[in-house]
Amino acid sequence: MDKLLLALIAGLLYPFSFSPWDWWPLVLLSIGLFWWSLNGATARQGALRGLLFGLGSFGVGISWLHVSMHQYGSTPMWLAVPMTGLFATVMALFPMALGWLTVQLGRRALVFVGGWLLLDWLRSWLLTGFPWLYPGYAMIDTPLAELAPWGGVWLVSLITVASAVWLTELAKRRARREPALLLLAVAGWVLALVPTSFTEQYGDPIPVALAQGNVPQDVRWQLTQQAATRQIYADLTAQVSPGRLLIWPEAAITEFYQDAGTFLRQQGNIMADQQGALISGIPWREWGSDGAVYYNSVTVLGGGEGLYHKQKLVPFGEYVPLQSQIRGLIPFFDLPASSFSRGRPDQANLSALGLTVSPFICYEILYPSLVAQRSHNSDVLLTISNDAWFGTSAGPHQHFQMTRMRSLETGRWLLRATNNGISATIRPDGTVAERLPQFQRALLETEVRTVRGTTPFMHSGPSPVLLLAMAMLAFGRRRRPMGSTSD
Structure with missing residues (x-):
């Protein structure tokens, strides 16, 4: 041949x-x-x-x-x-x-x-x-x-x-x-x-909930969709049983925290009043000497504290290389939310319901060293994403497969909340505990376990x-x- x-x-x-x-x-x-x-x-x-x-x-x-x-x-x-x-x-x-x-x-x-x-x-x-x-x-x-x-x-x-x-x-x-x-x-x-076995599970099971809003990608960033998106996640939150750690996906609310803060704090208080907690992905805006700075972020809204800005940004999706030269050439270079800045590498993990949660936003979960470095003192791993950009293709499935490897490398449970799938909980051995079907608006209530110990890969x-x-x-x-x- x-x-x-x-x-x-x-x-x-x-x-x-x-x-x-x-x-x-x-x-x-x-x-x-x-x-x-x-x-x-x-x-x-x-x-x-x-x-x-x-x-x-x-x-x-x-x-x-x-x-x-x-x-x-x-x-x-x-x-x-x-x-x-x-x-x-x-x-x-x-x-x-x-x-x-x-x-x-x-x-x-x-x-x-x-x-x-x-x-x-x-x-x-x-x-x-x-x-x-x-x-x-x-x-x-x-x-x-x-x-x-x-x-x-x-x-x-x-x-x-x-x-x-x-x-x-x-x-x-x-x-x-x-x-x-x-x-x-x-x-x-x-x-x-x-x-x-390098890690061990301990303590009582932790009740968690993953919200999958399934907001269509072609409308989710439109201003006319904002009120409907708020209602979708408010309705999902209202269904959550008391005492759970609720996760909303990446940019669940397509508004800056500074513009939607009242609504977000209200939803966080609802969870806190039920002895639960809420963690959500949210765009973040800060003002500096050179003007506004934007981040793709995840924050604890009730039942804990913490804010994390994404470090690993997707080229052309979250920032545009050489943007002064190529912005405007084709519509793809002007996608919504394509002007984010990188977060600092020394950010602290999140805290919710007494747990230390290592957060990773979308693309970040694909970097083994980043996950290993940030997982040393964590009880559970969290990744939020929006793979709706890739429709019914193989992309979201490949992304999910790689996510599972991070659980194996660190010996920890992993929570994955996405806009339209694949949302799931993953065991420390990389197997899928429970998952939601793609392209459905749904709420997954399940349990995970805290883990202690470190793997050789986390050290080396x-x-x-x-x-x-x-x-x-x-x-x-x-x-x-x-x-x-x-x-």
């Missing part, structure tokens, strides 16, 4: 290992095929095959981006699709670099595995980062996910790629040439299968795994290149 076609097919298969399809064996198959396609390649050919793999994987895997541009950003389809394709092409440069690097350093399996991990990590922060479609996320419902408390999604990804490459070498009857790779893969699976972050990946590159580079053969 032509190696270019093989690389493209591998990339096209890759996204189907993630939610909503969850065909996790495909992550092993697609990575293995990509590795296979590099056999006999020159460095230039390796780069081209990596580019094709990336175009296939990101072209399918993040195709849902065009929904927000076209359906809610007033960008015509003829422009939204090429813009999404351009972004996928930029992301494809990372596997392109992997293909080139692997061949340039002798097509060693250790180079491929270590390089994959390092390039994924680079993609997580370069130009604000796009931490999407890491191999480890596809393994969330397999035994390998038990590595997450040790090294986060990074370690799960490393062992996933190592396993895929070794199985491919086994199929080609060349596995004996990669003893170090076999040792790594086996050690990873053995560690994953050994029962370990990705550093040990990154050092291991760099050592693999160095070890693979020092070895005499393996002779290439054609298949």
